[in-house]
Amino acid sequence: MPVNETLATYSDWLYRSALGVYLFAILLYAVEQAFARAPRKKAEALVGAGAPVPGILADEPKSELSKPERIGRMGAALTVLGAVLHLASLVMRGLSAGRAPWGNMYEYMSLLCLAAVVTWLVLMAKFPIRRLGAFVLTPILILLFLGGTVLYAESAPVQPALRSYWLVIHVSVISISSGVLLIPGVTSILYLLKDGKADRFPKLPSADVLDRMSYRTTVLAFPLFTAGIICGAIWAEAAWGRFWGWDPKETVAFVSWVVYAAYLHARATAGWRGRGAAWINVAGFALNVFNLFFINLVTSGLHSYAGL
Amino acid sequence: MIAFLRNTWRGLTSMRTALTLLFLLALAAMPGALLPQLSLNASKVDEYVAQHGWWGRFLLKLGFFEVYATPWFAAIYLLLFTSLVGCLLPRTWEYFKQMRARPVLTPRNLSRMPHHAQAVLDVTPEEVVEKAKKSMRGWRMDAGDGTVSAERGYLRETGNLVFHFALLGLLVSFALGKMFSYEGQVIVQANGGQFCNGGIFNYDQFRPGLRVDGTDLTPFCVEVGKFSAEYLDNGQPVGYQADIRYQSGADLAANTWQPYNLQVNHPLRTDGDRLYLLGHGYTPTFTVTFPNGEKRTQGIQWLPTDQLTLASEGATKFDPPGVTDSEQRRKSQIAVTGLLAPTPLLHGNILNSKFPALNNPMVAVDVYRGDLGVDDGRGQSIFSIDQKMVEQGRLQKVARKNLALGEEIALDDGTKVRFDSVNDWVSLQVSHDPTQGYVLLFAILIILGLGVSLTVKRRRVWVRATPQDDGRTLVEVGGLARTDQAGYGEEFTRLARAVLNEEKS
Ligand code: HEM
Numbered sequence A: 001m002p003v004n005e006t007l008a009t010y011s012d013w014l015y016r017s018a019l020g021v022y023l024f025a026i027l028l029y030a031v032e033q034a035f036a037r038a039p040r041k042k043a044e045a046l047v048g049a050g051a052p053v054p055g056i057l058a059d060e061p062k063s064e065l066s067k068p069e070r071i072g073r074m075g076a077a078l079t080v081l082g083a084v085l086h087l088a089s090l091v092m093r094g095l096s097a098g099r100a101p102w103g104n105m106y107e108y109m110s111l112l113c114l115a116a117v118v119t120w121l122v123l124m125a126k127f128p129i130r131r132l133g134a135f136v137l138t139p140i141l142i143l144l145f146l147g148g149t150v151l152y153a154e155s156a157p158v159q160p161a162l163r164s165y166w167l168v169i170h171v172s173v174i175s176i177s178s179g180v181l182l183i184p185g186v187t188s189i190l191y192l193l194k195d196g197k198a199d200r201f202p203k204l205p206s207a208d209v210l211d212r213m214s215y216r217t218t219v220l221a222f223p224l225f226t227a228g229i230i231c232g233a234i235w236a237e238a239a240w241g242r243f244w245g246w247d248p249k250e251t252v253a254f255v256s257w258v259v260y261a262a263y264l265h266a267r268a269t270a271g272w273r274g275r276g277a278a279w280i281n282v283a284g285f286a287l288n289v290f291n292l293f294f295i296n297l298v299t300s301g302l303h304s305y306a307g308l
Numbered sequence B: 001m002i003a004f005l006r007n008t009w010r011g012l013t014s015m016r017t018a019l020t021l022l023f024l025l026a027l028a029a030m031p032g033a034l035l036p037q038l039s040l041n042a043s044k045v046d047e048y049v050a051q052h053g054w055w056g057r058f059l060l061k062l063g064f065f066e067v068y069a070t071p072w073f074a075a076i077y078l079l080l081f082t083s084l085v086g087c088l089l090p091r092t093w094e095y096f097k098q099m100r101a102r103p104v105l106t107p108r109n110l111s112r113m114p115h116h117a118q119a120v121l122d123v124t125p126e127e128v129v130e131k132a133k134k135s136m137r138g139w140r141m142d143a144g145d146g147t148v149s150a151e152r153g154y155l156r157e158t159g160n161l162v163f164h165f166a167l168l169g170l171l172v173s174f175a176l177g178k179m180f181s182y183e184g185q186v187i188v189q190a191n192g193g194q195f196c197n198g199g200i201f202n203y204d205q206f207r208p209g210l211r212v213d214g215t216d217l218t219p220f221c222v223e224v225g226k227f228s229a230e231y232l233d234n235g236q237p238v239g240y241q242a243d244i245r246y247q248s249g250a251d252l253a254a255n256t257w258q259p260y261n262l263q264v265n266h267p268l269r270t271d272g273d274r275l276y277l278l279g280h281g282y283t284p285t286f287t288v289t290f291p292n293g294e295k296r297t298q299g300i301q302w303l304p305t306d307q308l309t310l311a312s313e314g315a316t317k318f319d320p321p322g323v324t325d326s327e328q329r330r331k332s333q334i335a336v337t338g339l340l341a342p343t344p345l346l347h348g349n350i351l352n353s354k355f356p357a358l359n360n361p362m363v364a365v366d367v368y369r370g371d372l373g374v375d376d377g378r379g380q381s382i383f384s385i386d387q388k389m390v391e392q393g394r395l396q397k398v399a400r401k402n403l404a405l406g407e408e409i410a411l412d413d414g415t416k417v418r419f420d421s422v423n424d425w426v427s428l429q430v431s432h433d434p435t436q437g438y439v440l441l442f443a444i445l446i447i448l449g450l451g452v453s454l455t456v457k458r459r460r461v462w463v464r465a466t467p468q469d470d471g472r473t474l475v476e477v478g479g480l481a482r483t484d485q486a487g488y489g490e491e492f493t494r495l496a497r498a499v500l501n502e503e504k505s
Helices: A005-035 A067-097 A105-126 A130-149 A165-194 A207-239 A248-266 A275-297 B002-012 B015-029 B042-051 B053-061 B071-100 B125-135 B155-180 B250-254 B326-331 B387-391 B436-455 B488-499
Strands: B115-121 B140-143 B147-152 B182-189 B194-196 B205-208 B220-231 B237-248 B258-263 B268-270 B273-289 B295-299 B312-318 B333-341 B343-347 B350-355 B362-370 B395-404 B408-410 B416-432 B459-467 B473-481
Touching: A005 A067, A005 A130, A067 A105, A067 A130, A105 A130, A105 A165, A105 A207, A105 A275, A130 A165, A165 A207, A165 A275, A207 A248, A207 A275, A207 B436, A248 A275, A248 B015, B002 B071, B015 B071, B042 B053, B071 B155, B115 B488, B125 B140, B125 B147, B125 B459, B125 B473, B125 B488, B155 B436, B182 B194, B182 B220, B182 B273, B220 B273, B220 B416, B237 B250, B237 B268, B237 B273, B258 B273, B273 B312, B273 B333, B295 B312, B295 B416, B326 B333, B333 B343, B333 B350, B333 B416, B350 B362, B362 B416, B387 B395, B395 B408, B395 B416, B459 B488, B473 B488
Parallel strands: none
Antiparallel strands: B115 B473, B140 B147, B147 B459, B182 B205, B182 B416, B194 B220, B220 B237, B237 B258, B268 B273, B273 B295, B273 B416, B312 B333, B333 B362, B343 B350, B362 B395, B408 B416, B459 B473
């Protein structure tokens, strides 16, 4: 199947535009973070007493948005725009090569980052954390930039071992779950900054909110990650003759799986909640990044993508 | 003594120990990804040890090049296993008790609960209880005198136990698999080559599990027919396939064959064994016409040295016919060595390959004559000649030439070497693992258990209605999520809203 060059070129343009838009979004978020006042502590919902259920029915008072807040909102809108361009770039890639658009490291990275951005958008809708956008989008932008330069590969078909619907399932699940796991990686770092010294970073959300965000995203991604590893094993059985062979990539995936399992346990173990758990989550993400770069580029295993 | 044992057991099965063991496991597995491993690439290990002097030898002694077979890895694995069993037994017991338990009585002070709401309403306590019962359908509930206590999310613990037991099952099946599995590789000529799973010696390479001695492999035979490959313009392969026939089970006795189209990603599964197409290469066929007019034709696989162009090297060896005197025979053995280019690219006289498919293939051969050294008892590679024989002058290069199909070289003694044809070979792998089906089953249970235990929340709600002096009723609602408070707020708000209003139900 020949590659459609026109679509491939569109895909590259869209990718670059998405990067540009994300960069603007980061700047706007940074402005909000820098100039907005520290969040006032909101009264705990549902603690009031008296007639018709205060705190439940009453809506939040609608106050005028401050200027930095309006800038932050623009940042959020740009993030949505960036994600749309980003998605379009992946779709064009897939159409141009006539296959699922995660057949080499560049594409894998792109999908991973898209998953991270989308997760972030969802979280932003749920928690009052918009101003953290700069912290989250910066590592994503760095990964996207590395993906688009160092790892870049022309649109092309893939080698025989990758021609399987398992490519579609295994790689997408692993890539998306790793992308989702980027978010708790970042919020756990913020947690470590914030925890203990509540007044040191007054503009960050409370340690409690950060911890809860980390936990909820990890809990969402961990079963996905597990399923991704298992799909990989099923595929390895069909493609390489064994479902598990301690290939370097398999090994590091196993190790980071164990680390995330340890995170979940740490949150239920006295003395490990909070800081201990946060460190473990950061370590888990560091391992995922290590798996992506070091194992793919430096060691040689069965798992290397053709043409990088 | 008993106390000591009990303490050890308690220590071993505590959450903290499990956590530590998990870390140890992660740490111990890492060298396997960072250092070359004997099971994956033995020559890289030799290279590493040679390069790193005493450090390399030290690591070798400690088993760092076969991490997953070392006693220390097994020790961590077994401790974790014990710890897992130790914490699962009491939890299972707990679980069955809890399954029959009633929800906890309404605590005295509901305003201490993490979730709490209250209101004074114009309803009777009985109406409040009725309303609460209605809005919490599906909860396990005890309604008493003006109070309701309800709990739900028991499935969380079910999922959690399923997950942990499945993990246990997976570890056991994996370990059993390591004992009773085997894996062998063999090269078979296309267009008629056969292979039978009769014994270890039929393989080029065989890796048995700890409990496999190779004496009772499941018998089956394959015959490889036509092989075909498809490439992109740059030589990157797009797909391989081989038409094979096989017989196993009753077919063996009846000598009937079943056809199968073997492809990458599509192994043949038969009688507990799996057959894989791993790769392919070329077999040049040469005919040597000896001075006395006798002919010998040989085709043996050559080894691809460039994976992108499939330029291959090898050595095709001939014994002179009709020579019975071994001394004499050893002086006139012939080896045809060199390079095979499936699609030739010539720079002057230098032959190379520019594409992996066969398009007027050429060979650049060196012909050697003399003692090949095949009789001295040491095995020698089928892909090369013994360089020692060349250095000692017992084997001499007598001709060098590029040959296209059908061309021949004449040696000084009148012997002729003709390049006849090129055939495909395929490398096949046979794998046998009796427990992998169980591993898959447990893996699926792991995901299901995990999904349930991480999405379901164990949570409690209490309602208390207290009549006030003015005839109205103080209604309090309290809520507690047993595991993680995250996400419980919305549901609690909804429930509280349903209970804390004055509409009659
Ligand atoms: C002594 C051994 C173990 C004990 C005492 C133990 C205990 C627990 C407990 C209490 C939870 C529930 C945590 C919560 O959500 O509140 C849990 C969850 C979990 N355990 Fe274990 N566990 C053990 C071994 C393991 C091992 C060896 C693994 C995997 C490598 C593992 C993986 C998990 C995972 C992934 C969860 C999260 C799922 C969930 O929260 O239900 N556990 N474990």
